[in-house]
Amino acid sequence: MNFKDQLAIDAAVFFNPNEFGETHLIENRQMVIVIDNHELLHRKANTANPDDGIHDAEILFYAKREDFPQRPAVDSWLIMDGKQYRVAVVQEDDVSYTIALRANGS
Template sequence: MNFKDQIATDLTVFINPNEFGDFHNVDGRRLLIVISKDATTGRQRKNSSDHYSMSEGIHTGTIKVYANASDFPDIPAADSFMEIDGELYRVVDCDNQMGVLVIDLEGNQT
């Protein structure tokens, strides 16, 4: 078994419903993914005319999603949108790391 074969085997452990993975509704499809909700940043005021960012009680929540690249026909593009379990997120970045998509998302939270 070479290194790439070992990585492919490890994916079945990481994105696994008995380990870290859970089934979620992603853009209308039931997919097995891992969600990391470890970062929430306050919404910054850019300038006085930026009314959206000045809304009281709103902050930007960021999450990372780990998914099998084979579950996505196209790699999500930056500034596109993704809906997960009824919540809309903006794709900040997406990287294919040896068959695992690491997707950085942000969305408004109250």
């Protein structure tokens, strides 16, 4: 088994609704994501730049890259569970995106 195979196995466990995953409606599609409020608070506490996007974020979540047709763009709109947000931060790794959202009015 190579490293990418192991990442795929780990992602299957991480995004499993019986483990950490939760189903949410994102852009009118049901997706299993992992919301991480603790990581959001940690990043906010450790940011030195109030303009880096994370400072105003309300939600931070992890989503499988394969669930998005393309990488969400910073400052684009994203609808989650019927509420419109601005994408504040997007980071990616081999299998997932880390996405931070800020409220529409920010």
